Amino acid sequence: MSYQIELFHSLLNDFLQGESALLTIEGEVLAVRGEHPATYGTLSAAAGVVGKYLKLQEGDIAILNDPYSGGSTLDEMTFVMAISEDLLWVSRRPMMKSIKSGKSVEEEGLRIPPTPLRQHGKVNDVILSAMQAHPACPPHFADWIKAQFAEMTLKTQRLFETLEATGFDITAELIEDYLELSRNLATQRISENASGETRVDIVLDSGELLRLNLEIHEGRIRMDFGGTSSAKTIHLTESAAFGTCFHTISRYYGFTQYANSGTFSTLQVTKPAGCWLMAKYPASTLKGMNSGVAALQAAIELALTHIHTKREKALSSYSPLSVQLQNQSSQVVFKLSGGQGAKATKDGACATIESLSIEKIERELPLKVIRADLRHSLGGKGKHNGGRGLIFKVEALEDIHATWLSDLTLHKPRISKNCSHGDPCEVSLESNGSTKVLPVLGTQLIAKGDVLTLCSGSGGGFGKAE
Template identity: 25%
Template sequence: MAIDPVTLAVIQNGLRQIASEMDLVHEKTSFSPVISEAFDRSNGIYHRETGEVIAQGEMGLPIFVGVMQFTTQAVIERRHDLEPGDIIIVNDPYLGGTHLMDVKMVKPFYYRGKLWCYLSNTGHWPDTGGMVPGGFATKATEIQQEGLRIPPVKLYRRGEIVQDIVDMILTNIRVPEERIGDIKAQVGALTVGERRLTELLDRYGADTVEDAIGELKARSEQQMRAYIAGVPDGTYTFSSFIDSDGIVNEPLEIALDMTVSGDEIHFDLSRSSPPCKGPLNGVWGATQSAVYVAIKHIFPDVPINSGCFAPLKIAKPTGTFLVAEYPRPVAGCASEVAQRVMEAVFGAMGEAIPERMFAAPAGTSGNFSLGGYDPGEDRSYIMYFFSGGGYGGWWETDGLTNGCSTVGISKTQPVEILEQHYPLVFEEYALREGSSGAGRHRGGYGISYRIRLLRGTAMASFLMDHGREGPPGLMGGVAGATNELIVSQNGTTSIPEHISKGEGYELRPGDWVQVRTPGGGGYGEAMERDPLLVRRDIERGYITASEARHWYPPATAAE
């Protein structure tokens, strides 16, 4: 059935709008600031037979595009007893998930008595139990130490909540009164999606919408293949490195051999490091999704659905730390390992089409968890905080300053909100001067912040990266500054043994944590930078005159 272009565009935007409205409901009704303020969540529509993504909300984290697809597929494979009104809850990383804190819900959507699709969403819960508040246990050596692992079970059965499941979950996590609010927010988002999708199908007809979805998938694949065909054939190699796994203080290598052949790209990660002891193993779903999101960064105007991923052929690198198997710990898989996978893809593409690429971004979420008791409010709390960093310079201009992690479109939670929720104060929150990688087009700047505990006691844990080496430059550009982490306890400052990772830091009133995030890599030789831009950066306080003379001697020779 041929669909006229206007109807096709209206249905495309209608599907996207449904998922975006689900995002908005999820955001506005969640109790956790990391969801309501930082947007660490996503909602989407998935195919009833294949589980493939049909549409995702514009305000959802991109890394969940592939991940929720794989989660939905796992539910389809394992649950053959679904009925109208059922909702499945799952966070098992080995079943198409990420880390335990990303809790998924999958709801079969029925239209006129027939299964039509699945509505799925993800929300980052600040805690799911485990050995440290927040779940980022950098010393974990097995999944059980990271928190509660939930297989695909029914949270709702025929529209009625299964209280036994809710009780089991809330009994095993910290601050349960906050988690029940997040549970209801996810359920509410699915309910709104069900209502809006019914209205769309009533208006245009199920057959017409079905045909439109097929056409949109084919066009997305066609557009992606056209872009890939413009990349020179060949094999391009690049390696990125993780500081350590939190247990063994040695880097982990992500080695990518990327082969472009016609209108397809083949990704081989089999030379990467073997499985590690600590929580920096990557699950297969997150590894695949990282490749998808990296390519979407490079070709951003290809519409999101399963068609745009069809030309991307990813060989499963069994035997490496990028395919975690039970009981390997995986807390850092989505926020850190996935970003190193993306960095490897960016680097390989930088070899293939440097004139159309960008230098590496900060590439770390800067995961900082703080859990404790607030005597002033007489309650326990858990704060999960992530921060931005610099993006790489690119062929046209300088990189973005304080951009979000490359796996998401999240934003840092407002410090005013955090100071209202938790017994702490931000003594500094500023642009990190001098952190950009020098180049013809310099990288963006990271940030520097300091948090001081005001009352009570708290336990801090950190899972960050790029502490050994900064984000690499491109075309002769200089790497951005490395991540820096300092903890002050009772007047004594220290740096974690693993530089960017650590746990078990007990904080008392007056103790503080200082974090300086990486800047983006530079693009092109620094010698080629416009002297006027160098002078502007000095005048704005981005770099000092001495730093300018070091990196841009031609531009400062007259001074």
Template identity: 25%
Template sequence: MMTQTQVGTELKKIDPITVQVVLGALENVAIEMGHKLARMSYSSIIRESEDFGCALVDINGQQLCESSHSTPLQSGPIPGYVKGIQQIMEERKDTFQPGDVIMHNSPYHGASHGPDVGFCIPVFYQDKLIGFSVTTAHHLDIGASTPGSCGIVDAVDAYAEGLQFKAIKVYDRGIKNRYVWDILMDNIRAPKLVVGDMEAQIAAARIGAQRYIEIIEKYGIETVEEAAEELMNYSEKMMRDAINKLPDGEYSAEGFLDGYLDSDDPSKKDLKIAVTVKVNGSELTVDLTGTSPQVSDRPINMPLVGTVDIAIYLTLRSILLDSTKYGNFPQNSGLTRPINIVAPKGTMCNPIFPAPTIARFNSGNIVADTLMKALAQVVPHQISAGVGNLQVVAFSGKTEDENYWVYMDIMEGSYGGRYGKDGMDAVDTLYANTRNNPIEDIESHYPLRVNRYELRDHDSAPGKWRGGIGSVREVTFLSDGSFSVEADGHKFAPWGFDHGKSGSVGGLSISDEETGEIVKLPSKLPNRTVSSGSTIQLVGPCGGGYGDPFERNPEKVLSDYFDGYITKEKALSDYGVVITNDETIDYNKTDALRKNN
């Protein structure tokens, strides 16, 4: 059976087998780019945590494929990077040329935030621009006022967040612009590490461009373009069909961010994210009207393109097109065509330059979490209860020869309970999706010792399906240094659903080796110097419970007790399960207690 797609004014035909062959070829390019970038990189945030993205994009800014093993917060924004680059190039009356390599990190022109630097290579075939090969990655330092590229929670504007690169040609027609590279080496802490990672990005993007041309040469430019459009139409149809199953109407929810809990300014804390989902046939609008105004002198704001849109697209795709039901299907820009986003200017979800945005990570997770809360009203079996947010820590110090070392650690959160399943413990949530960095890697590369890394005791949120459990990590400095923290969820607990209980908040504290004094710290902490022997403790939030706890299988409650997730007292009070002194279930008393509840 033949499928059809419109190309120009001529109706072309392409068979579905060819479409799938081209899809496999494109996807393999992105996967190869990702594997090679990870292998060539120096820093653990790229090499181990896989905080990077790779994609091919057509000349209209539509994403053709993405590296499946990278984080959505890196691969997803790549079309925005390309459109931002195109906008700036047009304004400058500049043009793309063979051999160009363009560096870009402007959060007001599509980039996710400043440390996520993109390298874009225009791809030419027979002297015609046909698309772009792009890599993005988070870099450990970008030249901000304090060490590291996370935990910069006190930047007063975009200029204080570090170096800004707006469509800068680091290679012009194949010739290296050495002066730009000199600026990088002179203004970035740990320059060999960071610049080495950037060079790895360029090499991976060049591989992508080469492979893209090989596909064109094998199948022909028209066939590839027709197949790509057919794939996007297919993905669009999948999303439209899923939206069409939802009842028309409006569904609203609110979520809250800690903000700056230690601030005397009420406009900097208890910040609201408002979401209204409007369903109209196969079109869906996410309206963020009612969200708190931007915080003009703190970097908790989110770029609309690059962060907010990705949080929304990823959540809708995950919930409405769950891969366990729909299987593997093309990840491309067709998925976003039926989705509209409304975000008033001057709010946290659509700030006005130069409002700072570097610490937008946790804020975007609350956008995704609140969107899921709104969708719970129409697809209750497809969402989880409230999600425990993440904590990002920048550790830094100086070596004996006064050179900087910088390490970035993403402390995972947890998911809420789901229909039919307990919440996932100690994982990166929603659009983050980075991997855990092994303790062995940390201790072999940095003057840090991880003393404790384990799940929280007795803190899982009660529900028919319990909430996921956050982790506890204690890290000791083996030399003098500093750290900064970008976190949230220390005041507002993850929400429970359908009679499930709320989860538990996170925490941050530091203890001094000499005095033993333990000091509790806020969720957002600017760079703080510490002496050798000081220990910080990070406690991740626990996700909310799903469903009535008194409906949980008593055997699972007993298992939770044995695993240390709950105490015997909580089994009784939260679940109505009586555990005897010999650690068995008294079914008669349990049944009686539950009936009287």
């Protein structure tokens, strides 16, 4: 790797924080970074839609949260900024988090299609005020948007100050070399492992079938979802589905840090028209971004395990347990991550609870946190155990409303005889001396004195226990 390419790669890592991407104005993806798998397809889709319908000049910024224009969920805003004549920066940032599922995306909040909100250095206050006046718009939305614009402008200035100070020039030749190197790296890492083909079926609780035919040959991967059913309640956009497919294989083979048009070319994804991986407006995509993404990850990892038997691994609990607790105007939203699957050589990693502030939750809402730690998992046992999920148990001091969204893949897929399944997510309510198991997706009034228990899933175990 040349010094110029190493420097360019380092520059991308420093600049792209959180869920973000950098593209050329012609649509070449230079880099994508982020934690959510769908990010790896949706951010470039957002840039493509903005580039098709809007002509951004240097410094202009367009915003969107519409899943059908490259957004994710309505509580996250995607910003597309022309940082030069040649480059687009796409950044996705969370607004006030919420869990609101409806029959259509329009019922879930304020849907914003690609909108040019800052042009020639000025914010369009008329459009911004109209958004703020919408009943579903989060409070202080206009101020938050302007703060994001200011932060993005400052960060862009610092980027070009760095480029000027170092004399570094992002040329077309450098981009071409970087994408070619990335493609060759991905091809090599895929080729170092076994080739072959397999089929995996996963049935979601809501009735959808996910059928994956995966083929690996000469450093390229083909995913054919022929046979996948139409949607019942799970809908995932095409760009989110591709992003999840790419993220899963790039993590498996170790080239996620080189997510760009070069490495994208090693993956071919085919989906039949009308299946739930090809959502059409105005279908709600909230469940798809949670349960649908988790089902895709599980299917791909299971298929890779079938082909790469020497790297066999138990399934992880991919879908976090998303929770919203609300009392009048106070609201707290958080996620409980799941445990990782065990390998032939070691236990799976347990879920962590570091980002969850018990003090903040008890300050914001009339409840008492009884327990917040690792659950005592009954599944995922083996010579090496699966990573344990989390348990979060609260007592309501006043009436509170709870909404939660979890994995909808309780119909366990067939796995290797060397592996065992972990525990699924569980939600239960203790009221008047009795305990009731609640569905993995729902809304419930938690009356004063009731105890709500939320458990995220655990990873699967590997091998027979000695």
